[in-house]
Amino acid sequence: MKKSSSRGTLAGGLIAGLVIVTGLTGAGSLSARATGTPPPESTFFSTANAQESSTIQSSSDGDLWASCWADDGNLYAANGDGKGFSTSGPSSDIAVSRIAGTPGSLTGSTLATGNAISQTWTAGSYNRKPTGMVCVNGTIYLAVQDLSTSFNDAPAATVVKSTDHGVTWTWDHSAPMFNNHVFTTMFFADFGQNSANASDGYVYVYGLDNNWRTSFDGSVPNPTDLFLARVPSTSVQTRSTWQFYTGTSGGTPTWSTNIALKQPVLHDDRTIYPSLINAGTHNLTVLGQGGVLYDKPLNRYIYSSWTEYTYEFYESPSPTGPWSHFLTKDFGGYPWTQSKNGGYATTIPSKFLSSDGLSMYVQSNVCSCGGAGTSVYNYALRSLNLTVAPTAAATNSTGSTNVAQTPGTVPIERVAHFANNSYYNDGNLTNSEDDWNNEHKSGDSSWWGYTWPRQYTINKVVYTTGAMYPDGGWFSSNVRVQVRHGNTWTDVASPSTVPAYPYSSAAGTNASYTFTFTPVSGDGVRVIGVPGGSSTFTSVGEVSAYYSTGGFTVQGAIATKYNSSGGAAGPEGGITSNETTTADGIGRFNTFQNGAIYWTPNTGAQMVYGLIYSKWASLGYEQGVLGYPTTDETSDPLGRRSTFQNGYIIFNSSNGVATAYRSNGTVI
Known part of the structure; x- marks a missing residue:
């Protein structure tokens, strides 16, 4: 389904600017890019969808x-x-x-609630909140925290x-095992059914201090460190036997029963969404329950974390x-x-x-x-x-294959506002998706592209815009192509763009821009830049990628026109295509770095370039309302002018805007 012509409207009539979050303040003035020191990016995985x-x-x-996953084959949660699964019974905090x-045919029954499970x-x-569960040697252990009603x-x-598989529960009623906000959000490493894949006799437990996620009111420091403990599987409830990770010595992990000596296995102090367009939760840290x-x-090992608006995934070769x-x-x-919805308390069973x-x-x-x-308030999966990551080198040869449509291609973006990321490579250039996300984005914070489970050599990307809106839809600066190799994104070499990208709404709806560059191999490609408009977002209709044949030539009347113009x-500028027949079979054209030359028997060869070409392209080229060009670009009292079969386009040099007119002078 195409997006509504009003960017602020989602299917079902929801208004994209509306936020209903009681007691939260609006956006601040911080940069929209994440701050803090992130961990390194993984080189183990190539695609993640x-x-x-x-x-x-x-x-x-x-x-x-x-x-x-317990020894009896059932999942306990x-x-x-x-x-729980007794939807007609009373509600409880646990x-x-x-x-x-299995997914798609899940059934369940509630076994215990409230005081039968734990205490506050x-x-x-x-209230009591479950944070982690593990089954080992047929016994189920459940971590339960006290969480403020403000969360x-x-x-x-x-x-x-x-x-007895979840029916009755026991614990030390005299005192909690952890207090003073230290290691109070615990979740167990999941080693499969009945912990069958555990490599030793320990249960491994990850923990956060202070809170289960960002403390929205600042009651406690936000979690930026993930800690780890291990405990013999025979004494999980005996606090004195717990050992906490304290670092390494000679590359070997060290442990201590003194919790004050614990050190994080993962530190990530990034904060995201620091500045919002409309009021809402912001300045979010990325580690959570x-x-x-x-x-x-x-x-x-895969750690699934989350924020108010994102999922965050990490991997490691060891606990x-x-x-x-x-x-x-x-x-x-x-x-x-x-x-389209995210969620909290992410786990992977x-x-x-x-x-x-x-x-x-x-x-x-x-x-x-x-x-x-919206609400997803049940046991729910996606x-x-x-x-x-591939180890083999790229083997694709030059040709017309659009590698964006090859098996295993995964679309990537900053965010898909309407969850239509299948649009990017479906071959339909009239679709539109955008990355509006209620955030004041800055810097290179908007991108559209793909990752692959194999490497490809490419030298051309065709980016087709989506819809333009009063508050965004275009790149404001620095649009370019990057290719990923070893999970490092690098700008391509010797780039050229045809037509020149205008860095305004003049980029046009469903207009195509061809980026050519020195051939390069990688397992990902993207068009990236600074988003434009007051709501700082860009749009996309399609992104194609090719390893195309070079050595383009011009001939006949088009060559005569091209050579006579310099x-x-x-x-x-330089040639970027061979001579091609137009869709109606009447004309021929070549594209160049800054525009194109079109020829028909009736109009001859005529040049169109710059912002006039971009405007004509946004209207559908020769198949649009203006038809074929009938003159080269000429001077005009307002700036520059090109005439077409059914009208003309004037570039106003005083404001930098190209405007299209019908032959009768009415604006298109």
Whole structure:
């Protein structure tokens, strides 16, 4: 479905500028780019494709859903604030359910709720929240924290256990295992069914201090460090046997029972969305309550984290690291819809991991109590598909193949406002997607492109714009092509763009710009630049990529016109295509760095270039309302002018705008 002509409207009548978040302030004046020091980018994965929404939902009620795959083959999960799978029963701040089946056919039953599972340790407005679950030796352990009803601090936590598959639970009622906001958001490493893939006799537990995510009111410091503990599987509830990661010695991890000596296995102090267009949550840190999956087929650990608007994924070859970041999935500012939504408390259940380790499901939730405009308040899944970075060199040969349409291609972008990233390579140049996300973006913060599970050599990219709007849709500066190799994005060499990109709304709706450059190999390509307009976003209709044959030539009347105008040193610049027949079969044309020369038997060969060419292109070239050019560009009292079969275009040199007119003088 195409986007509405009004950029601010989503299907179903939701207004894109509307945010309903009680008690939150508006945007500040900080830069829109993430600040802080990120971990290195992963070189292990090549493509990572997370669905735009939770497409698999269940007849359940609640959020969080920390889970484990038990020895009896079932999945056990603990939810917060809901009824679990007993949707007709009373709601509780915590419940445990048994879940059977596979994605698409999940069923469940609630086993225990409330005080039967744990207790609250902190006086005042605090509830119990599940944060992690593991099954080992047939026993299920559940980490439960005290979380303020404002969701902004977590002062205490403990571990409860069940030896009868979730029906009854026991714990030390005298004191929590952790307090003073230290290590109070715990989630266990998931080593598969009944922890069968664990390599030693320990249970590994990751933890955050202070809170489960950014503290929106500043009650406590935001989590920027992920810590790790290990405990013998026979004494998980014995606090004195817990050992905390303290660093390395000679490359070997070191551990201590003294929690004060703990050191992070992952530090990421980035903050994102510092400045919003409309009021909403901002200045978000990227580490939060999630899960760590051991992906045995790949021998990789995957940490799934989140922010208010994004998923954040990390990978490591060991529990202690080194951890690398491999994907930010940005869902944009509110409102969301059922077809585009992120979520919180992201986990990846090992039960649903494919045999090759490349396909899995992410569980997360969206609460109707927030400002998202939609709700995913049940046990809900979406797919995450990965490919490992290629080691083989590119082998594609020159030709007309659009490698953006090859199998395994994954579209990439800053954010897909309407979740239509299939538009980029579907061959339909009249579609439109954009990356509006309610953020004041700055710098090179807008891009459209692809990653591949293999390397390709390319030397040409054709970028077709989407719709133009009063508040954005175009690049404001520095638009260019980058190719990725070894997960490093690099500007292409010797670039040229035809026609020249105008850096304004004059870029036009569904207008194509061809970037040519020195051939280069990589496993990703993108068109990137600074977004324009008051709402700082760009749009896209299509992105194509080729390894095309060089050595273009001109001939006949087009060659005569080109050479008489100065050739490559003239207004058209260098040749960028061979002579081509127009769609109606009447004319012929060549494209050049700055425009084109069109020929028909009736009009002869005529040059069109610069912003006049861009304007004509935005109207459909010779198939549009103006038809073929009938004169070269000439002087005009306002600047420059080109005449066409059904009108003319004037470039106003005083304001830099090209305007199209019908033959009767009315503006098109």
